[in-house]
Amino acid sequence: MSKKSFRQAINEALRQEMRRDPRVILMGEDVAGGRGGTGVKDAWGGVLGVTKGLQTEFGEDRVLDTPISEASYIGAAAGAAATGLRPVAELMFVDFVGCCLDQIMNQAAKFRYMFGGKARTPLVIRAMYGAGFNAAAQHSQALYPLFTHIPGLKVVVPSSPYEAKGLLIEAIRDDDPVIFLENKVMYDDEEDVPDEPYTIPFGEANLTREGDDVTIVAFGRMVNFANQAADRLEKDGISCTVIDPRTTSPLDTGTILDCVADTGRLVIVDESSPRCNLATDVAALVAEEAFDALKAPIRRVVPPHTPVPFSTVLENLYMPSVEKIEAAVRSVAAYHVKEEA
Amino acid sequence: MQISRDILTRSYRSMRTIRDFEERLHVEFATGEIPGFVHLYCGEEASGVGVCAHLTDTDTIASTHRGHGHCIAKGVAVEGMMAEIYGRQTGVCHGKGGSMHIADLSLGMLGANGIVGGGPPLICGAALSHKLLKDNNVAIAFYGDGASNEGSTLESLNLATVWQLPAVFVVEDNGYGEATGASYACAGTQKDRAAGFGMPYFECDGTDFFAVYKTAGEAIAHARSGKGPAMLHVHLSRWYGHFEGDAMSYRADGEVAKQRAEHDCLVNFRKYVSEVSLLETSVLDEIDADVKSEIDAAVIAAKAAPLPEDADLMRDVYVSY
Numbered sequence: 001m002s003k004k005s006f007r008q009a010i011n012e013a014l015r016q017e018m019r020r021d022p023r024v025i026l027m028g029e030d031v032a033g034g035r036g037g038t039g040v041k042d043a044w045g046g047v048l049g050v051t052k053g054l055q056t057e058f059g060e061d062r063v064l065d066t067p068i069s070e071a072s073y074i075g076a077a078a079g080a081a082a083t084g085l086r087p088v089a090e091l092m093f094v095d096f097v098g099c100c101l102d103q104i105m106n107q108a109a110k111f112r113y114m115f116g117g118k119a120r121t122p123l124v125i126r127a128m129y130g131a132g133f134n135a136a137a138q139h140s141q142a143l144y145p146l147f148t149h150i151p152g153l154k155v156v157v158p159s160s161p162y163e164a165k166g167l168l169i170e171a172i173r174d175d176d177p178v179i180f181l182e183n184k185v186m187y188d189d190e191e192d193v194p195d196e197p198y199t200i201p202f203g204e205a206n207l208t209r210e211g212d213d214v215t216i217v218a219f220g221r222m223v224n225f226a227n228q229a230a231d232r233l234e235k236d237g238i239s240c241t242v243i244d245p246r247t248t249s250p251l252d253t254g255t256i257l258d259c260v261a262d263t264g265r266l267v268i269v270d271e272s273s274p275r276c277n278l279a280t281d282v283a284a285l286v287a288e289e290a291f292d293a294l295k296a297p298i299r300r301v302v303p304p305h306t307p308v309p310f311s312t313v314l315e316n317l318y319m320p321s322v323e324k325i326e327a328a329v330r331s332v333a334a335y336h337v338k339e340e341a
Numbered sequence: 342m343q344i345s346r347d348i349l350t351r352s353y354r355s356m357r358t359i360r361d362f363e364e365r366l367h368v369e370f371a372t373g374e375i376p377g378f379v380h381l382y383c384g385e386e387a388s389g390v391g392v393c394a395h396l397t398d399t400d401t402i403a404s405t406h407r408g409h410g411h412c413i414a415k416g417v418a419v420e421g422m423m424a425e426i427y428g429r430q431t432g433v434c435h436g437k438g439g440s441m442h443i444a445d446l447s448l449g450m451l452g453a454n455g456i457v458g459g460g461p462p463l464i465c466g467a468a469l470s471h472k473l474l475k476d477n478n479v480a481i482a483f484y485g486d487g488a489s490n491e492g493s494t495l496e497s498l499n500l501a502t503v504w505q506l507p508a509v510f511v512v513e514d515n516g517y518g519e520a521t522g523a524s525y526a527c528a529g530t531q532k533d534r535a536a537g538f539g540m541p542y543f544e545c546d547g548t549d550f551f552a553v554y555k556t557a558g559e560a561i562a563h564a565r566s567g568k569g570p571a572m573l574h575v576h577l578s579r580w581y582g583h584f585e586g587d588a589m590s591y592r593a594d595g596e597v598a599k600q601r602a603e604h605d606c607l608v609n610f611r612k613y614v615s616e617v618s619l620l621e622t623s624v625l626d627e628i629d630a631d632v633k634s635e636i637d638a639a640v641i642a643a644k645a646a647p648l649p650e651d652a653d654l655m656r657d658v659y660v661s662y
Contacts, residue, residue, distance in 0.1 A: 025473065066500070071496050072465055072497045072500040075459075075466065076500060078466060079462065079463030083401055083471075083480075085469070102456055103463075103493070107456070110442075111444075112657050112658065113437055113658050116657060118434070118444065152659065154662075175660040176661070
């Protein structure tokens with residue numbers, strides 16, 4: 001056990017799985033960097049250094065720099081996965097899925113079903129997501145709802161370094177296509193992470209705290225925001241359960257429904273665009289399955305229906321925040337159903 | 342060029358099977374009993390068969406929406422294919438895929454594909470598997486003149502060269518992407534495109550089995566020897582519409598009739614092997630009779646086969662979930 005950053009936890013998961021299984025390969029734009037240049041090899045190790053050192057250890061056959069050509073190499077990763085390798089392809093920014101969605105949505109995700117169960121596609125696609133980096137509209141989206149919508153894909157949104165390592169090892173060992181989304185603002189977050197390999201199963205939510213008054217469901221980086229809000233609310237006597245679903249597909253609906261049954265009040269925090277996102281999905285689930293348990297309207301803390309803006313003031317306004325979560329929780333905690341006359 | 346008797350008879354049988362399979366589908370589709378769309382490969386048989394004659398079950402191919410011929414050429418069982426096209430539980434994909442998604446990975450058949458340009462990136466991946474697993478296999482992307490204009494195809498030509506993959510890109514150029522002529526829609530030439538990516542280019546008459554067999558052999562040998570990818574441009578003609586029900590008003594009167602009369606790969610094959618005494622007519626007649634009863638039996642079996650059950654709806658979305 002030692003303190004590791006989100007970046008180091010992911011690097012360690014990749015390194016340990018590549019040592020364990022020679023079929024695991026990496027590919028992506030500048031996952032090493034330097035190929036064909038006049039300077040050093042493994043120059044970048046990923047645009048934010050997440051895969052640094054892996055090509056040096058595993059060589060150019062297993063850590064493959066690609067041309068800037070997402071349709072070809074994401075499709076190649078799918079084809080390689082269906083024919084005996086276990087590729088981890090990096091899409092860099094998840095926004096670039098616009099260049100290769102066919103290969104994910106119509107190819108990798110559909111093989112097993114379309115082919116009557118005859119295909120296995122053990123593919124992981126890693127990508128960065130999220131606002132808060134002044135990266136503006138084409139490099140900041142939180143597109144996990146888009147992937148969650150597609151049957152055949154599994155979708156992971158780790159909330160901390162510990163979670164990232166265990167969930168990534170699980171993803172690499174999984175026999176289905178997995179979209180693994182890393183919030184780019186979290187790469188320097190640190191916590192204690194075991195040195196040895198371990199897995200965290202998909203579809204099993206983590207309760208980061210348990211309380212009696214309000215259930216908060218939060219995704220990815222928003223788990224941290226929700227915990228901070230819960231700390232503040234605790235001082236005023238409002239105790240919260242915070243659920244980190246870890247994966248949006250599969251989604252641990254049982255844990256969400258159990259917690260709502262206990263608290264009767266629900267706030268959902270989701271940094272993706274507000275229409276047809278995970279917050280609407282969870283709200284629909286609870287409205288349908290736990291209507292009788294609800295003591296207050298469900299509240300969603302989500303961005304407005306706009307592209308992610310560039311300027312810091314606008315980006316801050318756009319993002320869900322600890323303050324916005326706190327206000328939402330206070331409002332549902334204070335809500336009382338009017339008695340009928 | 343030496344071709345073994347075994348390859349000749351197997352190739353003739355494959356071409357005859359494709360022809361009869363497709364002609365029968367043309368008839369059966371018109372009765373309304375077959376759900377969805379079908380895209381027929383009649384007229385193009387020599388291409389798929391001439392290429393696949395050089396492959397084993399461990400080589401990989403990816404096909405197109407016009408995929409029945411490639412499936413048969415790669416050895417997928419006709420009975421299972423027919424049942425699949427009829428949407429039956431006994432189909433090769435248990436009725437989940439239909440005509441456009443027939444696949445059998447155990448035979449290196451990575452699927453017909455409903456997306457134009459869907460296959461070439463996948464084939465880069467299959468070729469990467471072959472290269473890294475050092476199994477001496479090759480991966481073949483079949484695609485049409487239409488798909489040759491897709492970005493995914495052009496990106497794949499680049500990636501395959503950059504990574505020096507054992508891949509062959511087979512452009513089956515039937516002159517039409519749906520209802521639009523290739524002479525309008527394809528800028529430049531396939532040859533120049535291959536040259537632009539630095540890969541060797543081969544071309545042949547796709548209605549002549551012997552031409553395809555010889556040229557595909559050269560292209561595949563290049564890829565298999567580790568020298569990187571190649572492009573094989575096959576000129577051919579489809580005898581039916583883009584899909585069944587297409588009246589083909591975009592083709593001049595007589596265009597298809599002329600192809601059928603002068604460029605029938607089966608007629609020309611029979612003529613050639615008789616002239617040079619490679620195979621006896623009686624052997625070919627026997628194959629024809631065999632195939633006819635095989636297709637008859639496949640249709641009868643498909644029509645009688647059970648439909649998928651309710652529980653099949655949820656099956657095989659994931660390996661585990």
